[in-house]
Amino acid sequence: xxxxxxxxxxxxxxxxxxxxxxxxxxxxxxxxxxxxxxxxxxxxxxxxxxxxxxxxxxxxxxxxxxxxxxxxxxxxxxxxxxxxxxxxxxxxxxxxxxxxxxxxxxxxxxxxxxxxxxxxxxxxxxxxxxxxxxxxxxxxxxxxxxxxxxx
Numbered sequence: 156x157x158x159x160x161x162x163x164x165x166x167x168x169x170x171x172x173x174x175x176x177x178x179x180x181x182x183x184x185x186x187x188x189x190x191x192x193x194x195x196x197x198x199x200x201x202x203x204x205x206x207x208x209x210x211x212x213x214x215x216x217x218x219x220x221x222x223x224x225x226x227x228x229x230x231x232x233x234x235x236x237x238x239x240x241x242x243x244x245x246x247x248x249x250x251x252x253x254x255x256x257x258x259x260x261x262x263x264x265x266x267x268x269x270x271x272x273x274x275x276x277x278x279x280x281x282x283x284x285x286x287x288x289x290x291x292x293x294x295x296x297x298x299x300x301x302x303x304x305x306x
């Protein structure tokens with residue numbers, strides 16, 4: 156993740172690991188991190204003023220087209236974790252989200268990931284993201300880039 160000086164607009168969502176997300180040893184199953192990333196994307200969308208439900212209501216959705224996860228630790232049942240999410244890239248038909256899952260008590264990074272999503276209509280055809288939904292993401296990303304001196 157970028158340093159505090161160059162950190163992009165970020166949301167943090169903290170919650171406890173649920174039993175259903177763990178294996179028989181009480182360790183979070185690797186697939187559960189994808190659900191945590193989704194929670195982070197939803198929180199980020201609400202935070203910038205473009206809730207995902209608004210996109211769905213307008214007849215579009217985001218299909219996950221690519222996921223990359225690097226696991227560096229593990230969480231256990233009932234442990235508090237925090238999902239950090241920020242905007243990686245905004246394109247006309249796609250938006251990329253960056254995520255970290257950290258141990259809430261210590262900040263230890265448990266997983267880092269990138270999720271690329273593409274906009275599809277109700278028939279599943281790839282299409283442009285509606286400008287009214289994506290504009291707040293573009294504005295937030297541009298603000299961060301200007302503050303960080305990133306092109």
